[in-house]
Amino acid sequence: MIIAVDGPTASGKGTIAKALARHFRLPHLDTGLLYRAVGYQVSLYNGDPDDPADALAATNFPDELLGHPDLRSEATGGLASRVSVHPAVRQALFERQRSFATQSAGAVLDGRDIGTVIAPDADVKLFVTASVEARAHRRWMEMTRRGESHTLAQIEDDLRRRDERDTARKDAPLVAAPDAIMLDTSDMDKDAAIAAALAIVNDLTGQTPCP
Numbered sequence: 001m002i003i004a005v006d007g008p009t010a011s012g013k014g015t016i017a018k019a020l021a022r023h024f025r026l027p028h029l030d031t032g033l034l035y036r037a038v039g040y041q042v043s044l045y046n047g048d049p050d051d052p053a054d055a056l057a058a059t060n061f062p063d064e065l066l067g068h069p070d071l072r073s074e075a076t077g078g079l080a081s082r083v084s085v086h087p088a089v090r091q092a093l094f095e096r097q098r099s100f101a102t103q104s105a106g107a108v109l110d111g112r113d114i115g116t117v118i119a120p121d122a123d124v125k126l127f128v129t130a131s132v133e134a135r136a137h138r139r140w141m142e143m144t145r146r147g148e149s150h151t152l153a154q155i156e157d158d159l160r161r162r163d164e165r166d167t168a169r170k171d172a173p174l175v176a177a178p179d180a181i182m183l184d185t186s187d188m189d190k191d192a193a194i195a196a197a198l199a200i201v202n203d204l205t206g207q208t209p210c211p
Contacts, residue, residue: 001026001106002121003201004114007128008163008174009077010135010142012185012193016128017110019194020201024108029100031111031118032080034093036071037061039079049082058083059092074143074150074158081162084112087171094118112166115177124201127176128193130186132159 003020007013014030021028039049041061047054070076083089094117101107101119109118115125130138136156143150166174176182181200185193201207 001123001205001207002101002119003108003124003126004119004122004177004180005108005110005126005128005197006112006114006116006174006176006180007110007126008112008130008135008166009081009159010139011128011130012138012188012190013110013126013128015190016126016183016185016193016197017108020197021108023198024106024201024207026106026108027100027103028108029097029110031093031097031109031114033066033071034096035080035084035089036076037065037068038083038089038093039081040068040071040076041065042083043076043079049079052086052088055083055086056088056092059089072146074139074148074155078158078162081165085165085169085171090172112174113172115180116175117172120177124204125177125180126183126197126200127180128183128185128197130184132156132163134186135159 001024005013005017018028038055038058038061041058042049042054047058049055097109097118101109115122136152136159139155140152183196188196
C-alpha cells in the first residue's frame, strides 16, 4: 500500500504521515527533508539557492546530512522552498523518491507533490491543510521549544511567502491531486488529526488496525 500525504508547511502532514507509517507498519519518507538537505548544502558552500546551477550541485549531498539537526530549522526550511522551484533539482531527486514509493513493502511519503508527481498511483492520497494562522502558531511553538527566537508575525509572513513559491512554481506546484481527500487540521490537535487520517485510510482501503 502506498499512502501519499501532501500539504503546506506546518499543516501537520509530517506528524500524520509518521503516525500512519507506524500504524500500518510501512516505511516512511519525509521528502521535504531531501530539499532541506539541498538548501543546507547550498548554504554550506556559500552558494545561491536561487541559482539553478548552485542548487543542482547541492543535490549530491552526503546521506549522513539527512540526520543533521539544522535541517529542521526555520532558516533551512526557507532555503528548501527556494531550491525546490528549480526543475533540475526536482528531477535529480525524483528517482530517489519514486524508488522509495514503489518498494515491495509499500510506503508512506509526505511532501508537496507526492500524489501528483511522485506517486500518482498511490492507494491513498491525503492533502493536509490548515489556516496560515494555525500553522504559524504551531511553527512558533516548535521554534520556541528549540530556543529559536522569531515573532509570530515573522513566521506567518514567511509561511505566506513559502506558500506563494510552492503553489506558483511551474514544475510540480503544491496542489491537491484530483482524487485526494482533503483534511483541514486548523481546529484539530495532534491526536484528532491522526485519528481523522486513520479513519480516512481505513475507509478507503478497508484496512483494520494493527494489533
